[in-house]
Amino acid sequence: MTIENQANILTARVESILYYAKPFLTNEHRAGWIGGNAPEFFDDQAEHIHEGNQKYAFYLSLNHPFKPECMISIFIPEDRDIYLENNIYPHCSIKVIEHPVSAESTQGSFTHKDLIKHSISHGERSKDEISMEQPFLIKVGGNPRLIQNEDYYFAKLKKDSLSFFFQVDEDGYPDTLIREDGSYPFGFGSLYIFAKIEKEIRHPAAGFCQFS
Template sequence: MPLDNQKKVLVERTESILYYAESDLSKDHGAGWIGGNAPQFFDDQDDLIHEGNQKYLFYLSLVHPFKPESMISIFIPEDYEEYLKNNMYPNCSIKVIEHPISTESIKEVFTNPGLKKHTISDGTLSNDQKSMDQSFLIKVGGNPRLIQNEDYYFTNLMEDSFSFLFQVDEDGYPETLVQHDYNYPFGFGSLYIFAMIRATEIKHSVAGFWQFS
């Protein structure tokens, strides 16, 4: 993504980048994938993801929009109650890990049985105000589209110098994504990812909070 676009998306926040879930797996991975197996990078790294008796499931991997050599992968606790009660930074149970580009593993160590693998489309630049009225799977930059617009979600994040990076919105799920007899991981809600954003670098991506309707 050109530097001037990065400025519009993450500094001026007049533009955002939108991604969609596609069921056509005959394409390459596009900008990543949701559902399916975790990246091969996490093979034999159970200790990095699982915590004691708390098992984690793979959610999605997205090629970093401003670091094409990196990906951001998200894992959610297997126990819904765990991340329901720990839903806000600095105690958010959702794991966000930046790592080198990696293909999908053949191992099903972290695979979520409730999600059917879909490709994430390449990102398209959109006017941020217009994006508020569109359906999307992922929205990078601009301003977050919130379900509950409450200041307390942002208090600790702002104190620690985190800014909004992207959100994953379940309103953008295709009907084929969630397997029959399984629930939406975020209760038909949205997950908000934050990072420390500087003029020349973006680092320390974290799960800020998640909300549901």
């Protein structure tokens, strides 16, 4: 995708790219996966992911929409209270890491106990106004679909010149994604990722999470 097309999706806000979770039926990850094991890139990096006594669980990995050589992986604290209390940038406790494309690990050291592995479909372009009216797992570009539209979520992000990159929305979870005795990590809410968006997209970071 050209820089001009990136600018159209991420700056003009008239279009977005939508992704969906699909039952994992083959070894093909498509555009990534949610649940399951972390990428093997992290096999020897546990000490860099965990912080002291705080353990993290793997949430999802998405092929970077504009950098084919990269992926974006998200880790969330195993202790849900940590990110309930620290849910807004720059103190959001969700880890967002850009890294080289990597296969899924055979090790389950980061596996989230409540999530059943699903693949993430290839992205589909959508008019932004249409995307606001339908469920999706991930929405790249366009405008964020918010649960609470309050200025304080954006204050520090704007100060640091970070712009909306994508969101992960639990409204788009299929019924097969959460284990029978499990719970939604964000309480049927949404996670919002921001980044420096100029000639290229740099430094993706968790902007905030909102809960229903």
